[in-house]
Amino acid sequence: MLTEDELALLEAIRETGSLSRAAARLGRAPSTISHAARQLEARFDALLFDRRRYRLQLTPAGHLLAQEAARLMHDVARLTRRVKQVAGGWEDRLRIVTDEILEFDTLLPVIRAFDKLESGVSLRITHEVLGGTWEALREGRADLVIGATNEPPAISQLRWAELGRMEWVFAVSPRHPLGKATGPLSQQVVSAHRSVVVADSSRGTGRGYGVVAGQATLAVPTMRAKILAQCDGLGVGWLPRHRVSTLLKNGALVEKAMADPREPNVLFAAWRGDHDGRALSWWLEQIRQPRLARRLIDGLPLPG
Amino acid sequence: MLTEDELALLEAIRETGSLSRAAARLGRAPSTISHAARQLEARFDALLFDRRRYRLQLTPAGHLLAQEAARLMHDVARLTRRVKQVAGGWEDRLRIVTDEILEFDTLLPVIRAFDKLESGVSLRITHEVLGGTWEALREGRADLVIGATNEPPAISQLRWAELGRMEWVFAVSPRHPLGKATGPLSQQVVSAHRSVVVADSSRGTGRGYGVVAGQATLAVPTMRAKILAQCDGLGVGWLPRHRVSTLLKNGALVEKAMADPREPNVLFAAWRGDHDGRALSWWLEQIRQPRLARRLIDGLPLPG
DNA sequence: TCAACATGTGCGGTCTCTTCGAACGGGTTC
DNA sequence: GAACCCGTTCGAAGAGACCGCACATGTTGA
Numbered sequence: 001m002l003t004e005d006e007l008a009l010l011e012a013i014r015e016t017g018s019l020s021r022a023a024a025r026l027g028r029a030p031s032t033i034s035h036a037a038r039q040l041e042a043r044f045d046a047l048l049f050d051r052r053r054y055r056l057q058l059t060p061a062g063h064l065l066a067q068e069a070a071r072l073m074h075d076v077a078r079l080t081r082r083v084k085q086v087a088g089g090w091e092d093r094l095r096i097v098t099d100e101i102l103e104f105d106t107l108l109p110v111i112r113a114f115d116k117l118e119s120g121v122s123l124r125i126t127h128e129v130l131g132g133t134w135e136a137l138r139e140g141r142a143d144l145v146i147g148a149t150n151e152p153p154a155i156s157q158l159r160w161a162e163l164g165r166m167e168w169v170f171a172v173s174p175r176h177p178l179g180k181a182t183g184p185l186s187q188q189v190v191s192a193h194r195s196v197v198v199a200d201s202s203r204g205t206g207r208g209y210g211v212v213a214g215q216a217t218l219a220v221p222t223m224r225a226k227i228l229a230q231c232d233g234l235g236v237g238w239l240p241r242h243r244v245s246t247l248l249k250n251g252a253l254v255e256k257a258m259a260d261p262r263e264p265n266v267l268f269a270a271w272r273g274d275h276d277g278r279a280l281s282w283w284l285e286q287i288r289q290p291r292l293a294r295r296l297i298d299g300l301p302l303p304g
Numbered sequence: 305m306l307t308e309d310e311l312a313l314l315e316a317i318r319e320t321g322s323l324s325r326a327a328a329r330l331g332r333a334p335s336t337i338s339h340a341a342r343q344l345e346a347r348f349d350a351l352l353f354d355r356r357r358y359r360l361q362l363t364p365a366g367h368l369l370a371q372e373a374a375r376l377m378h379d380v381a382r383l384t385r386r387v388k389q390v391a392g393g394w395e396d397r398l399r400i401v402t403d404e405i406l407e408f409d410t411l412l413p414v415i416r417a418f419d420k421l422e423s424g425v426s427l428r429i430t431h432e433v434l435g436g437t438w439e440a441l442r443e444g445r446a447d448l449v450i451g452a453t454n455e456p457p458a459i460s461q462l463r464w465a466e467l468g469r470m471e472w473v474f475a476v477s478p479r480h481p482l483g484k485a486t487g488p489l490s491q492q493v494v495s496a497h498r499s500v501v502v503a504d505s506s507r508g509t510g511r512g513y514g515v516v517a518g519q520a521t522l523a524v525p526t527m528r529a530k531i532l533a534q535c536d537g538l539g540v541g542w543l544p545r546h547r548v549s550t551l552l553k554n555g556a557l558v559e560k561a562m563a564d565p566r567e568p569n570v571l572f573a574a575w576r577g578d579h580d581g582r583a584l585s586w587w588l589e590q591i592r593q594p595r596l597a598r599r600l601i602d603g604l605p606l607p608g
Numbered sequence: 609t610c611a612a613c614a615t616g617t618g619c620g621g622t623c624t625c626t627t628c629g630a631a632c633g634g635g636t637t638c
Numbered sequence: 639g640a641a642c643c644c645g646t647t648c649g650a651a652g653a654g655a656c657c658g659c660a661c662a663t664g665t666t667g668a
Contacts (some may be wrong), residue, residue: 002380003307044384044387044388045388045391046387046388046390046391046392047391048387048391059391060390061387061388061390061391061454063395064386064390065383065387066386068383068386069383070377072379072380073385075376075379076306076376079369079372079373079376080348082372083348083350083352083365083368083369084348084349084350084365086347086350086363086364086365087348087352087363087365092368116522156600163532251588270377
């Protein structure tokens with residue numbers, strides 16, 4: 001393998017173009033450097049230095065070694081940092097999976113605050129649709145899940161905390177055929193119109209919120225897209241009340257009373273008890289603050 | 305940095321789960337291992353081993369180090385191979401740039417033969433359109449250029465060899481308006497019809513073969529596409545005679561006499577004299593064989 | 609042309625660091 | 639509780655790194 005001394009040797013020889021100067025730079029005797037250089041060649045079983053001329057030079061092989069060794073050295077330095085970091089109780093990385101109904105924007109201030117800690121932990125934030133968050137936790141793809149819906153399933157070592165409730169509203173564009181309908185709408189009436197659903201293309205399986213069997217659907221990638229689609233009159237469906245509050249106020253959407261109202265969803269944060277670290281603890285501490293939890297669930301109302 | 309001994313130490317401890325067994329496996333005294341382990345911890349300034357329980361275990365930091373160090377070790381082994389290879393006179397990699405009018409298929413047998421040498425040299429074969437090959441050589445993006453057209457430009461240390469001549473034929477689809485024209489065609493007559501040109505989208509600049517100013521053009525990505533386009537009657541232009549020989553025979557294309565015939569192109573192989581290596585020498589040796597050069601230039605006639 | 613200087617290498621001695629064996633304390637197993 | 643396993647400490651022995659010196663060779667400047 002390569003010692004940092006050997007690397008420094010190559011580096012010094014390459015830059016100074018001479019063994020004596022390299023020796024001076026490294027604070028060693030010239031004979032030591034000469035000895036070490038020969039030893040290095042013996043180790044790699046290759047001519048690394050061209051000694052034919054007065055001042056020796058690196059051969060192409062020597063150049064390659066010096067150059068790549070510098071890269072390796074860099075890798076080792078980074079590895080050292082990571083090891084110290086993990087030894088200090090910080091995870092190497094923290095994988096956070098949010099449900100898509102949470103808006104990434106609301107996480108930004110927390111991420112910024114986390115960055116200020118300069119922990120070195122690399123964050124990886126992705127999102128999933130519907131049950132995907134629980135799956136991610138079960139399959140070990142996530143260290144922390146934020147905004148998971150429905151009841152926590154049976155996962156060994158599961159820990160969780162309630163974030164709060166998300167209320168839903170059935171709303172349509174005023175230009176939509178249902179826009180002028182009066183009185184509570186039955187499922188039968190609704191099912192005659194296309195519904196807009198959020199689906200995750202990457203996993204292939206078609207999931208959707210509150211879809212009636214046989215109903216035509218328009219699958220869109222995000223809740224934001226669903227809201228915009230419904231504003232456009234492209235379909236109908238349930239929307240998070242708080243995120244469409246402005247749109248309801250200015251008439252871009254109209255709320256419809258339903259024969260079967262939708263119960264509010266309880267949102268959870270969840271993690272596994274067998275992995276702990278300072279980054280996870282910090283995030284849990286933040287998320288347990290009611291103000292932040294409220295903001296995460298409410299999201300940002302779309303401006304009209 | 306990490307010595308291979310230290311890496312072997314981590315590996316042995318991780319697998320055996322005990323210092324004594326690791327010592328036995330490595331053929332050292334237990335005291336040596338204990339000492340080395342502590343020294344490793346001091347070096348990284350991190351707790352790598354959990355000594356609280358009876359048999360010590362790797363901490364998360366230790367696991368990370370062992371795992372990543374194994375990866376590093378692998379990198380070093382690969383680097384060692386590459387250094388030996390370069391020291392043996394083989395280049396680290398050979399970048400071959402062909403003109404697009406050469407067909408990649410005709411290179412395949414040569415590549416297979418090169419692979420049989422098991423030199424370890426990684427081949428990188430790309431193609432360029434028109435003057436792009438010379439540029440690639442000038443800008444140091446290529447170690448060897450095959451099939452460069454036109455005269456060799458002034459490039460320092462340039463070396464070249466003639467491959468042979470490529471003859472051209474002006475041909476159109478029988479369903480094209482020019483298909484029934486008689487007698488030699490003048491430039492003026494031709495310029496009234498759209499010409500098909502080969503252009504390189506990746507470099508942005510529009511280049512083309514023998515295009516008359518003001519003439520409408522259809523730019524296609526490859527010579528193969530140009531042939532197919534002209535068979536389809538989408539345009540007219542010069543084509544390599546040998547590659548369309550079958551198509552001329554079966555009537556998919558008809559040759560037209562021209563008032564200004566096109567001179568055959570001389571194709572060159574070129575490289576720089578200041579980089580030599582066994583891989584380059586081998587390729588030059590192959591290319592200088594007249595039979596191979598002929599096959600490269602003629603390409604594969606498209607079946608009707 | 610010759611002297612002064614610079615460069616790379618070989619040798620013997622010194623010094624540091626690794627390694628070992630022996631002894632000890634604590635934990636596990638039967 | 640005896641036998642065994644495990645990790646640690648300590649002094650001694652050995653290996654390898656390093657230095658100073660001498661020497662051959664090549665370069666530079668007067």
